[in-house]
Amino acid sequence: MKRARIAWAGAVHDAVEHDGALKLLTPAFRGRVVAFDEVVWLPPLVPTLRARTILALGLNYADHAKELEFKPPVEPLAFLKGEASLIGHRAFTVRPDGVQYMHYECELAVVIGRETRRVKKADALDFVAGYTVANDYAIRDYLENWYRPNLRVKNRDTCTPIGPWLVDAADVPDPMNLALRTTVNGKVTQQGHTRDMIFDVPTLIEYFSAFMTLMPGDLILTGTPDGVVDCQPGDVIVTEIDGIGALVNTIAEEQRAPDPDSGQ
Structure with a gap:
């Protein structure tokens, strides 16, 4: 469903x-x-599945790590995001004034369905409520460390569209067998496959639940393959995952409040 x-x-x-x-x-x-x-x-999260913790993965596809001239990580490289960064399908993402490089990241997002603590990999998918599409924008101008992106890179308001659907886990027999693609203004710019994740979904759930309790609605954004490009105001970005959905998002210019001393 x-x-x-x-x-x-x-x-x-x-x-x-x-x-x-x-x-x-x-x-x-x-x-x-x-x-x-x-x-x-x-964002397609019902009140009982409200995101409390948003875990995001860096460099979880070997081709993307190579694209950025890094060796693949030997354990998951994770960072936290705030709920205010989430927006829905067909919404607008703000590109800050003056930045030189801001790019999309098409990602499979895992929605936790019940309290998850010290779960083994073999049982991990039993704790998933469903899946959605995430577009985890990054602003490279603010990047200090690829391994631990700082808040201004990954945690800005409007910079994490998700949706349009929450697809029940029962309707996704194998989350590691899904094709991903991104188009910018109708042109395909990114293609990949979840089977190419360095750390697959069950491994990530086992890893995180070993030291922290995951709650219903918590999100795990599983990383992106290679093929990211800069996006400008007016660009329409579609991040799509087979069987999950096509998430549409438009880049908007930053709108600043009038200067109170300007008389406008």
């Missing part, structure tokens, strides 16, 4: 995909069908 969370008619609703449209699950509107372009798409 493909689940979504949307804003429509002045309220927030849970919905499911239904014949190329959205069927609402909100009791007062249950069964009402609305078109994709009638709604505002939100």
Whole structure:
């Protein structure tokens, strides 16, 4: 099942995909069908699956590590992100004024379904609620260390679109057998496959749960393959994973508040 969370008619609703449209699950509107372009798409996390911790992986594809002239890591290279960085499908991501290089990262995002502590790799997928697509933008101008990106690189408001769907884990038999691709203004710029992860999904869940408790709704962003390019205001970026969905995002210019001393 493909689940979504949307804003429509002045309220927030849970919905499911239904014949190329959205069927609402909100009791007062249950069964009402609305078109994709009638709604505002939100990160597809229901209240019981709200992201408390967002774990993101660096250099988890060997080809991307090579692209950046680094050796593949020998253990997961992880950093934390804040919930305020998340936005939904068809939303806008701000490119700060004056930066020279800002790029997308198409990633499989794992949504934890229940409390997860000291789980073995063989059982790890039993603790997954589902999967979604993430676009984990990076701003290279602010980069100090590829191995531990600082907050301004990876944790900016609007810089982590996710969605459009939360696809139930039962509908994804093998998360390590999914093709990824990115287009910029309709041109394919990135292609990869989850089988090429250095640390696969079960390994990551075992690794993190060995020293921290993962809670329902926590996210693991699993890294990106090679093929990143700079994105400018107005560019439309589509990050897509087979069987999971196509996440559309547009780059916007930074809008600054008027200077109070300027008279404007």
